[in-house]
Amino acid sequence: MGNRLNGDFxxxxxxxxxxxxxxxxxxxxxxxxxxxxxEYKNGILHPRSLWAESYPxxxxxxxxxxxxxxxxxTNVS
Known part of the structure; x- marks a missing residue:
């Protein structure tokens, strides 16, 4: 790894x-x-027509x- 980044982030x-x-x-x-x-692992699910669900x-x-x-x-800790 490179040099450690300093400062406020x-x-x-x-x-x-x-x-x-x-x-x-x-x-x-x-x-x-x-x-x-x-992208999310499970994407958007459509269990029924006009429905959309996702997993928080x-x-x-x-x-x-x-x-x-x-x-x-980025080598920031």
Whole structure:
């Protein structure tokens, strides 16, 4: 891995309909350091006509996995 990033950072989380996205922003320079996204494991289910369902656990699992990956790729702890 490269040098450790220093400074203050914010993590942004976007829980969308079919995918989640996380971003790392350097507060001091207001610069985006990295953005990652991933679709949900189970996607959107349509058990009946005009119905749409999803699993909130997919949202949580996907966001946690993305944050771990974000820290690994950016060398921020």
């Amino acid at each position: 914010l993590i942004s989380i976007d829980i969308g309909t079919t995918a989640a996205k996380v971003g790392l922003v350097n507060v001091e320079g207001a610069q985006t350091v990295s953005v990652l996204s991933s 656990e997919d949202w949580w699992t996907t966001v946690c996995q993305l944050i771990i990956k974000l820290f690994q790729q």
